[in-house]
Amino acid sequence: MTTNRPLPNIWASDIKVEVYPDFLRVSGVLPFISKEGRVDRDLFTEYLDWPRHWEKRGGLRSPHIQFANSVTDAQLVAFVRTFGPVAANSLEEVVSDSWTITCLQSLEVLRRERRIYAAAMGLLTELEKEKSTSDLETIQCCIDQICDGCECWPREWRNEAEWRSSHGQHPPNWRFDTRELEKLHRWRWSANKCPNPKGFPDGLSHSGAIYCGHNVLCSLVNTFIPEVQYAGIAAYEAPAWDSRLFGMRPVLYYILRQDYLRRGGIRLCANVLCNKFFSVERGGQRFCTDDCSRKQRQREYWVLHGATLRRKRLAARRVRIQKGRKKVQ
Numbered sequence: 001m002t003t004n005r006p007l008p009n010i011w012a013s014d015i016k017v018e019v020y021p022d023f024l025r026v027s028g029v030l031p032f033i034s035k036e037g038r039v040d041r042d043l044f045t046e047y048l049d050w051p052r053h054w055e056k057r058g059g060l061r062s063p064h065i066q067f068a069n070s071v072t073d074a075q076l077v078a079f080v081r082t083f084g085p086v087a088a089n090s091l092e093e094v095v096s097d098s099w100t101i102t103c104l105q106s107l108e109v110l111r112r113e114r115r116i117y118a119a120a121m122g123l124l125t126e127l128e129k130e131k132s133t134s135d136l137e138t139i140q141c142c143i144d145q146i147c148d149g150c151e152c153w154p155r156e157w158r159n160e161a162e163w164r165s166s167h168g169q170h171p172p173n174w175r176f177d178t179r180e181l182e183k184l185h186r187w188r189w190s191a192n193k194c195p196n197p198k199g200f201p202d203g204l205s206h207s208g209a210i211y212c213g214h215n216v217l218c219s220l221v222n223t224f225i226p227e228v229q230y231a232g233i234a235a236y237e238a239p240a241w242d243s244r245l246f247g248m249r250p251v252l253y254y255i256l257r258q259d260y261l262r263r264g265g266i267r268l269c270a271n272v273l274c275n276k277f278f279s280v281e282r283g284g285q286r287f288c289t290d291d292c293s294r295k296q297r298q299r300e301y302w303v304l305h306g307a308t309l310r311r312k313r314l315a316a317r318r319v320r321i322q323k324g325r326k327k328v329q
Contacts, residue, residue, distance in 0.1 A: 009238065011083065012027075012030055012041075012084060014028060016028070017080055022106065025104055026085045027100060027103075029100055043063050043064075060289070067114060068118045076110050076111065085246070085247040086105065086248055087247045088247045117252060117256070119143075120146060120217060123146070124259060125267055126213070127210060128263055139210065140209055143213060147181075157175065169242070173225055187212040187219070188212070192209075195208060195209040221256055221257035224243065226254055238254070267285065269287055270287055274288065274292045
């Protein structure tokens, strides 16, 4: 992961969100560098910085982890208030003394994008395991959720391309047409048809769910094309400069790209009542917080020893009852 400081990867500054029943009206202002020279709400920089501001069990703080774990509308709205829209449905620009951007972000699209991203992150966590311990059904389920969620991407890509063309802008810096969707569906079919190719002829050795899962992840991260940029000090790779016009989705998938290449950076909490994603701080870490670790250990202890403890408590209760009866007599 690069240590160079890329140009700011933010949607706008002074982000304001108006919440309606079915959509969010999101507005922001450019330029996005404050008078003091600070750059706030930079999603990629916060991803780079969270390990540097290390605190024990802080793996839930990385912004892409927050997005994947945002299971309620309130959490999603909070993410948009901080970083801007994820995949806007429509966009308008108002040029005055400063450049004001306003867009409409459908709540249903926001929920869908969160489901796709969480499925991609879940797929990543399974693929990082040893082949013998990967759960093939989980991999298949994640691929299914990704394919179902991406059904709308070709239409969204066409809408953005048309808007950019009508406003004299460059074409979108991401591409997902029907051919890309068909490619995903072929990997989906192969993962479900032959999830475990062990014992099959060599010609089918590339049809297993694990192999298909890797290719699905590659298709997702390759959809959003990064570029090499130079800011006067060093060159670095980052999401394309104007790719965030319709939202922060390209930056989220660039971060997923970094996690996929880095390997071993994301886990699912082993607490069965939590199941949140978290960034790994040390080898062998299984829980996102100390509280989750304690509760899961207590739960496992009770499963192993609960029956014995209940019998002892019941026996002790009977003894107390009998002693009480003797005193009454």
